[in-house]
Amino acid sequence: MDQFSLLIPLLLALSSLLHCLGMCGGIVGAISLHLSSGMGITGRQIWPFLLAANLGRLVSYSVAGGLVASFGRTLFVTISPDYGHLLLQGFAGLILVGNGLFLLGRFPEMRHMERWGYHLWHALEPLARRFMTPRTVGQAFAFGVVWGWFPCSLVYGALLWSGASCSAWSGAAVMLLFGLGTLPVMLSAGWLTNALVRKGGLLGLGRIIAIILLGIGIFNLILLGWDVHNPHLHEVNHLVNCLIPP
Amino acid sequence: MKPDLQYEMMGRSPPFQAVLRAARLVAVTGATVLIQGESGVGKELLARVIHDTSPRAKGPFVPVNCAALTESLVESELFGHLKGAFTGAATDRMGRIAAAQGGTLFLDEIGDMPMAIQAKILRFLENGECQPVGCEMPRRVDARVVAATNRDLASLVAANRFRQDLFYRLQVVPLVLPPLRERGQDVELLAHAFVDAFAQRHGVRAPQFSREAQELMRHYTWPGNIRELRNLCERAVIFHAGQVLEASFVQGHLIRQPTSVPNKLPEQSALGSADTPALALPTGGISLDTLERDMILAALDRTQGNRTHAARLLDISRDTLLYRMKKHALR
Numbered sequence: 001m002d003q004f005s006l007l008i009p010l011l012l013a014l015s016s017l018l019h020c021l022g023m024c025g026g027i028v029g030a031i032s033l034h035l036s037s038g039m040g041i042t043g044r045q046i047w048p049f050l051l052a053a054n055l056g057r058l059v060s061y062s063v064a065g066g067l068v069a070s071f072g073r074t075l076f077v078t079i080s081p082d083y084g085h086l087l088l089q090g091f092a093g094l095i096l097v098g099n100g101l102f103l104l105g106r107f108p109e110m111r112h113m114e115r116w117g118y119h120l121w122h123a124l125e126p127l128a129r130r131f132m133t134p135r136t137v138g139q140a141f142a143f144g145v146v147w148g149w150f151p152c153s154l155v156y157g158a159l160l161w162s163g164a165s166c167s168a169w170s171g172a173a174v175m176l177l178f179g180l181g182t183l184p185v186m187l188s189a190g191w192l193t194n195a196l197v198r199k200g201g202l203l204g205l206g207r208i209i210a211i212i213l214l215g216i217g218i219f220n221l222i223l224l225g226w227d228v229h230n231p232h233l234h235e236v237n238h239l240v241n242c243l244i245p246p
Numbered sequence: 247m248k249p250d251l252q253y254e255m256m257g258r259s260p261p262f263q264a265v266l267r268a269a270r271l272v273a274v275t276g277a278t279v280l281i282q283g284e285s286g287v288g289k290e291l292l293a294r295v296i297h298d299t300s301p302r303a304k305g306p307f308v309p310v311n312c313a314a315l316t317e318s319l320v321e322s323e324l325f326g327h328l329k330g331a332f333t334g335a336a337t338d339r340m341g342r343i344a345a346a347q348g349g350t351l352f353l354d355e356i357g358d359m360p361m362a363i364q365a366k367i368l369r370f371l372e373n374g375e376c377q378p379v380g381c382e383m384p385r386r387v388d389a390r391v392v393a394a395t396n397r398d399l400a401s402l403v404a405a406n407r408f409r410q411d412l413f414y415r416l417q418v419v420p421l422v423l424p425p426l427r428e429r430g431q432d433v434e435l436l437a438h439a440f441v442d443a444f445a446q447r448h449g450v451r452a453p454q455f456s457r458e459a460q461e462l463m464r465h466y467t468w469p470g471n472i473r474e475l476r477n478l479c480e481r482a483v484i485f486h487a488g489q490v491l492e493a494s495f496v497q498g499h500l501i502r503q504p505t506s507v508p509n510k511l512p513e514q515s516a517l518g519s520a521d522t523p524a525l526a527l528p529t530g531g532i533s534l535d536t537l538e539r540d541m542i543l544a545a546l547d548r549t550q551g552n553r554t555h556a557a558r559l560l561d562i563s564r565d566t567l568l569y570r571m572k573k574h575a576l577r
Binding site for chain 1: 264
């Protein structure tokens with residue numbers, strides 16, 4: 001995986017700040033209020049709890065990324081031992097296009113992916129409710145681990161992207177980077193994002209990044225088509241590999 | 247969960263499920279929650295879900311419609327008063343906040359709360375103190391606050407009609423309920439649940455929606471949201487029990503109808519000229535009560551819930567509008 005393709009999960013996360021604010025921003029806000037009003041933990045003392053919860057979430061994202069990448073690689077190579085890598089590239093390009101359109105509000109059907117996680121969340125929800133009011137940093141971390149499996153179309157979009165990675169480790173790295181990109185919202189408990197939303201900056205930023213993702217996805221699909229018809233163009237192959245994790 | 251909630255908080259669409267999941271999580275904390283959404287999306291019901299799934303479920307759930315309280319009475323209503331605190335205060339009276347002790351106080355339409363009271367609500371949110379009118383010492387009340395609004399609070403803050411500090415205090419845990427038009431096949435799911443429930447309540451056979459009627463319902467914008475759908479279903483059960491409901495029936499009972507809700511009533515029609523009536527009387531007659539209700543909903547929809555503007559559209563005073571909304575159980 002090269003440096004450029006590592007940027008994509010970060011871009012995905014940054015473009016989804018508004019979405020994160022709507023759902024998980026409230027959850028972080030509730031935990032912060034519980035700690036400050038309910039337990040008298042204020043100021044800097046809250047940080048270890050918030051960091052632990054987010055670390056737990058990132059651990060879950062990474063585990064999910066590793067699992068999906070292992071499965072994706074195996075699946076595509078099984079489907080076509082010779083052209084599996086091309087299928088993988090095409091799949092990744094489509095995922096980027098889908099994510100870009102979704103973030104631009106042109107592909108709301110992508111939210112139906114959230115249904116994939118309903119059953120798992122149904123089983124995990126009692127645990128999440130139990131750790132939602134953490135008394136120790138360890139409980140905050142446990143909440144984060146469970147929270148990482150909260151059904152979310154954007155997480156699933158990033159997970160599909162990680163499915164196009166070359167190994168479980170790179171899939172885990174993709175999801176770790178995605179999670180890191182969501183940290184600004186999660187650690188600010190919403191106030192930073194609120195300020196940006198009011199100034200309209202976040203909406204504009206999200207759209208620009210979504211268009212960039214869409215452009216990269218379409219560019220990859222065009223290059224892929226070219227590559228299929230011109231299998232000896234190694235330089236094109238190299239370019240594709242720069243944009244999509246091989 | 248209470249029987250009514252089982253139906254109205256029903257839905258499989260991802261946007262609705264996501265809000266419900268988040269609500270069940272934040273319920274276990276004592277955090278103040280702000281529920282946002284259009285009129286009729288079920289904000290009070292979501293507040294009840296939060297209460298019912300919280301550790302305070304055994305305590306009282308006290309709803310307060312801030313828009314229905316007059317400015318002169320709101321303080322006494324919320325905070326209570328002591329005997330003799332003002333003319334007419336013949337006895338001590340416990341306010342709604344104190345009544346929510348150990349439970350949940352639901353402040354509906356908080357965007358319509360007078361500025362002077364907003365400061366006192368903020369004080370209550372920050373330190374749990376509530377001072378009845380005429381009482382020198384504040385009292386501590388342990389109640390969780392869930393607020394709701396269909397207004398854009400940020401715009402009200404910008405217009406100096408809502409306190410910025412209260413806005414930030416409420417905005418920490420925002421939950422946004424999606425309008426019915428964004429909930430896809432939930433419309434059919436809810437419609438079937440409603441007709442079944444009303445049929446059971448009225449002891450009749452449930453009507454069935456034809457394919458065309460379902461198609462129409464799926465593509466309608468539902469400005470009155472779930473409340474509009476529920477009313478349509480109740481009418482369907484009352485007037486067409488056991489029958490197949492055609493698209494024409496549904497069309498005839500929707501708020502946003504070009505024939506029943508003209509974009510702008512001509513001046514003379516609004517005044518009720520007999521020669522040029524604003525609305526033609528259908529051959530089969532019409533329920534004047536239903537028409538009044540639908541017009542109020544249409545006016546509120548067009549003015550995004552602004553009652554003063556809606557009253558102006560209907561050529562009545564704001565108080566008359568509030569009275570008629572109460573009469574039709576509209577919020």
